[in-house]
Amino acid sequence: MAEPSAGRAWKGADRYLEDTGLNITATAGSIAAYRAAVSLVNQSFIDDPYAALFARDTCPSKLEETVKLEPPKLARIAVRTKFFDKLIFEAVHELGIKQVVLIGAGFDARALRGRDFRWAEVPPSTPRELMDGQRLTIWELDLPEIINKKNSILRRAGMDSHMARSMKLPLTFRIGVDVMVEDWMSVLKRYGFQSQYPSCFLLEGFLYYFVEDDVQRIMTQISNVTAPGSRIGLSAVSAAAATNGSRWQWGTDSPARFLETWGWTDVAEQELGNPEIAEGWDLSYVSPNGTSPRDDFNVKRTWYVTAKKPLPPAKAHEKMKNKILEFWEKARPWALKVAAILGVGRT
Numbered sequence: 001m002a003e004p005s006a007g008r009a010w011k012g013a014d015r016y017l018e019d020t021g022l023n024i025t026a027t028a029g030s031i032a033a034y035r036a037a038v039s040l041v042n043q044s045f046i047d048d049p050y051a052a053l054f055a056r057d058t059c060p061s062k063l064e065e066t067v068k069l070e071p072p073k074l075a076r077i078a079v080r081t082k083f084f085d086k087l088i089f090e091a092v093h094e095l096g097i098k099q100v101v102l103i104g105a106g107f108d109a110r111a112l113r114g115r116d117f118r119w120a121e122v123p124p125s126t127p128r129e130l131m132d133g134q135r136l137t138i139w140e141l142d143l144p145e146i147i148n149k150k151n152s153i154l155r156r157a158g159m160d161s162h163m164a165r166s167m168k169l170p171l172t173f174r175i176g177v178d179v180m181v182e183d184w185m186s187v188l189k190r191y192g193f194q195s196q197y198p199s200c201f202l203l204e205g206f207l208y209y210f211v212e213d214d215v216q217r218i219m220t221q222i223s224n225v226t227a228p229g230s231r232i233g234l235s236a237v238s239a240a241a242a243t244n245g246s247r248w249q250w251g252t253d254s255p256a257r258f259l260e261t262w263g264w265t266d267v268a269e270q271e272l273g274n275p276e277i278a279e280g281w282d283l284s285y286v287s288p289n290g291t292s293p294r295d296d297f298n299v300k301r302t303w304y305v306t307a308k309k310p311l312p313p314a315k316a317h318e319k320m321k322n323k324i325l326e327f328w329e330k331a332r333p334w335a336l337k338v339a340a341i342l343g344v345g346r347t
């Protein structure tokens, strides 16, 4: 079994850079560069015109380098983006969830990707929902440095709240907050988040930068404010990928067990390398051996995971009603046959 990383608790981005050599805020630009390249290679797969804008401003040489990469080298971010796009698309379009929270949002532009998310087609809130303050809203949380940069790049591109409204994009709050040290839940609630309604939380490219205690704390906070019917998505690595000397500090060999600790169910865990989620991308570069047996704990894996917060069990009278309906469903054909034989209902 691999040795877990010695681990350094979060003490801010500057200290993180000193301790680990990783500039955590710079990762936002690099990921944007990859999304820009994916959009360039296959716009019908991911249409993120903002990614290039963010990357050009924050890491121009990385962007230049990334757009020249062969498609297999882009597969990780292509597959990951699509996997979590689907989570959010389903949450909003199929389950009617109106609250989406992106933790460590970086330069995520889902709120602006109108073509991919068909934001304009989301049915408007009902009068009842509006009365309850429920309208489709996305909260993007990241360190102030990133949020300030993101806002200024978008402003320069003419994408302000008026433009967003005229393009029928969701209401979006970009909030600069250090979620590891600040009371981000209170901030979120001040910006209109309502914990009594279902929500969809996404931690994409985020958790593995933190030590176990920090990961546990943020998961507890999220799990405490997510109503039944909520969804969660996260990316993670295996414990072997977060050993000493790695840039990752936290990993898990069982995302399902990890999420079930906080009452999440129906965990769908996919390993990068599984052709089921490849969506046509060649994974031979990012996952040369495909997937390995689950009990091989020395394998460095990447997980993409989703889960649900279960609805409370039906109340007693609802259970009884369902039983009667179920019984009637089964008995109906026989009852109709008997009625026909007896001539009941014949005129």
Ligand SMILES: C[S@@+](CC[C@H](N)C(=O)[O-])C[C@H]1O[C@@H](n2cnc3c(N)ncnc32)[C@H](O)[C@@H]1O
Residues within 6 Å of the ligand: 010, 024, 025, 027, 028, 031, 032, 103, 104, 105, 106, 107, 108, 141, 142, 143, 146, 177, 178, 179, 180, 181, 203, 204, 205, 206
């Ligand atoms: C690898 S990037 C992922 C960005 C985005 N989720 C994506 O997939 O494009 C990690 C992000 O986490 C943010 N982050 C790191 N520590 C944070 C903290 N303590 N509070 C809020 N955001 C943080 C970084 O600034 C960075 O934008």
